[in-house]
Amino acid sequence: MAATGAASTGLMLPGRSAQAAPAGVSGLASLTAGAKPISVEERLARIAKLQRLMVDQKIGALILESGSSLDYFTGVQWHRSERTTAAVIPARGDVVVVTPAFEEPSVRETLAVGGDVRPWNEHESPFVRLVGALRDRGVTSGPIAFESTTRLFIVDGVREASAGAYRVVSGDALVKAVRLIKSPAELALMQVANNVTLAALRHVHGNVRIGMRPDEIAAMTNAATVALGGEPGFALVLLNEASAYPHGSHQPQTLREGSVILMDVGCTVHGYQSDISRTWVMGQPTAKQRKVWDTVKRGQELALATAKPGTPVGAIDDAVRAYYEKEGWGPGYRLPGLSHRTGHGIGLDGHEPPYLVHGDATPLAPGMCFSDEPGIYIPGEFGIRMEDCWYMTETGPKLFTELARSIEDPI
Numbered sequence: 001m002a003a004t005g006a007a008s009t010g011l012m013l014p015g016r017s018a019q020a021a022p023a024g025v026s027g028l029a030s031l032t033a034g035a036k037p038i039s040v041e042e043r044l045a046r047i048a049k050l051q052r053l054m055v056d057q058k059i060g061a062l063i064l065e066s067g068s069s070l071d072y073f074t075g076v077q078w079h080r081s082e083r084t085t086a087a088v089i090p091a092r093g094d095v096v097v098v099t100p101a102f103e104e105p106s107v108r109e110t111l112a113v114g115g116d117v118r119p120w121n122e123h124e125s126p127f128v129r130l131v132g133a134l135r136d137r138g139v140t141s142g143p144i145a146f147e148s149t150t151r152l153f154i155v156d157g158v159r160e161a162s163a164g165a166y167r168v169v170s171g172d173a174l175v176k177a178v179r180l181i182k183s184p185a186e187l188a189l190m191q192v193a194n195n196v197t198l199a200a201l202r203h204v205h206g207n208v209r210i211g212m213r214p215d216e217i218a219a220m221t222n223a224a225t226v227a228l229g230g231e232p233g234f235a236l237v238l239l240n241e242a243s244a245y246p247h248g249s250h251q252p253q254t255l256r257e258g259s260v261i262l263m264d265v266g267c268t269v270h271g272y273q274s275d276i277s278r279t280w281v282m283g284q285p286t287a288k289q290r291k292v293w294d295t296v297k298r299g300q301e302l303a304l305a306t307a308k309p310g311t312p313v314g315a316i317d318d319a320v321r322a323y324y325e326k327e328g329w330g331p332g333y334r335l336p337g338l339s340h341r342t343g344h345g346i347g348l349d350g351h352e353p354p355y356l357v358h359g360d361a362t363p364l365a366p367g368m369c370f371s372d373e374p375g376i377y378i379p380g381e382f383g384i385r386m387e388d389c390w391y392m393t394e395t396g397p398k399l400f401t402e403l404a405r406s407i408e409d410p411i
Contacts, residue, residue, distance in 0.1 A: 001236075001246060001264050001277065001340070001373055001387060024207060024220065025227040031199060032229030035192045037270040038075075038185055040112050046073055047089060047113065050178050054091035060139035061090040062171045063130060063158065065150050068348040069175050071271060075112030078103075084126040084154055090137035098129040127157030134162075145171030176353055181367035186272060186347060187391055190369065193274035194389060194400035196230035197265050201278050202411045204263065210282065212255045214239060214248075221265055230267030233274075233350065238262040243279070243383040246340055246375065257283045260382040266350060273350050275371050276401060277387030280410040289384070292376050293407040295327055296384045299374035300403055303342055303356070304390065307364055307397040314360040317342040320374045321358070329376055336378040343371040346389055368392045386410075 050073065054062065064070045065086040066078040074095060078085050085099040085107060094114050099107045101119035108117060118133060120126045134144065144166045146155055155168060182190070203224040208217055214237035221235040238245070239253035243262040255261065259282040266275040279296075281289055299320045306319040320342050324330055329337035343356035346369050354362035356370055368391065375385030386404050390397045404410040 001275065001344075001371065001385070025203070025223050028199070028203060028224055028227040030227070030229030031195050032192055032269050035189055035229075035269050036185065038189075040075075042183060042185060043073060043075060043113050046178055047095065050089060050174060051091050053174050053177055054145070057174075059091060059143050059145050059169065059171075059174070060141075060166070061088050061134055061137065062145045062147075062174055063088055063150065063154075064147055064171075065154055067147075067149060068271075069147055069149075069179070071110075072179060072348055073113070075110050076107055077110045077271070078107055080151070084130075084157070086126070086130060086150075086154065088130060088133040088137070090134070090139055093137040096133035096137070098126050098133065100126075125157070125161060127154070127161035130158055131161045131165075134166075139166075141165045143167045143169045145169050145174055147171045147175055179347065179352070180345075180354075181365060182347060182369050182391060183367070187367075187369075189270050189272035190274065190347070190389070190391075191400050193230060193267055193269040193272055194276065196225060196228045196267050196269065197274040197276045198401050198411065199228050200224040200230075200267070201263060201265055201276060205278070205280065205411050208255060208261065208282070210255055210257065214242075214253060217255070217261075217263070221263070225265075225267045230269055230274075233266040233268050234264070236262075236264035238264075238383070241380060241382065243385075244377045244379050244381060246377065246383070246385070255282055258286075259283075260289065260384070262383060262385055264385070264387065271348050273346055273348070274400075275346055275350055275387060275389055277373055277375075277385045278404055278410045279384045279386060280407055285407050289382065290407055292378070292382075292384045293386075295324070295329075296374060296376050296386055297403060299323060299338075299342075299376075300372050300386055300388065303372045303374060304397045304399075307390075307392065309365065309392065309394065309396075310363045312361045313354045313356050313364055313368075313370075314358050314362075316356045317358050317360075324374070324376070337376060338374055339377055340375070342374045343387075345370055364392050366392050366394050 088096045104119045217237045218235040222232040225232045242249040262279045264277040341357035345352035373387035377383035
């Protein structure tokens, strides 16, 4: 589960990490030395599959701006700004990348699938370049697709530059059809990322001390992640009453005897993400804390037991929620209880479709990846969340990390 907010109060800012602690990680060694990035051949196979889908659906091209899907298909890793960087993937023909002229050398550093880069200078229109690329690939009219995360000014810019020659359609189903099933290479990178995050959590579990603040614990986590070879993604640290709110509170907290410690941590390895949560108590847990912890672990186990090939993913959420209601939580999404979905898809993005939520009818298929995080939250008291990621196989779910053993042995 990812979050937003300020690290100093236990909330996490995407893309930013706390200052790495300079000491205390000397015994940690990198776990990522053997991790292999996605090959050029695999990216080209992704594009070929996408193009077959576009031909079948009579869609002329897909336009992707900077983001995870641009990386997924082309390798280009670039940030979004007011200056458009985007790729045209035509139904037939080679990919074209449009980017500011002064950014071209940097963009080419990660471009993995060909060299047709068309720069635009500051006084020129990137949208004219995009339309020119479409026309050069034989797409002069008809439907073209954009991913729904594409900013409106880019869609409108292409419309205007083409004088309305194209009908804009959603590209989400096209992208999902390719990205949904993870390849062995993707699964291998996710396994390494999960190994790193679990090792970082183990390090933190052994080194937290009374009086520490969330930002100090987050700094320790990120320093451990770097030492283990990962790129920190987020380190959410929720202490005491703040643990009752899935993404934290702005009320300052410090670690004390009897504190509930809820940590939600992720990293990336060659772009692929981990997402693991662990909860424990500083000192002796109360009977209520232990009971809730055990209930959440059983919820995780039920989620996995429900996951069978062909089962609608929403049925996993339904099974967990039915059990929780029998235990007196909820009903439904009501608090105290489970206020969020049981899990989310994961890959290049921390949250991807499909989602383990009531009503999602997507049938489970081998290669799909999810989190398993059916937390329980009691406002004004504490929350418990354990989270492990897993992927579907022909015979059932396979975890990237083992479930936590107990509230005393949570890693």
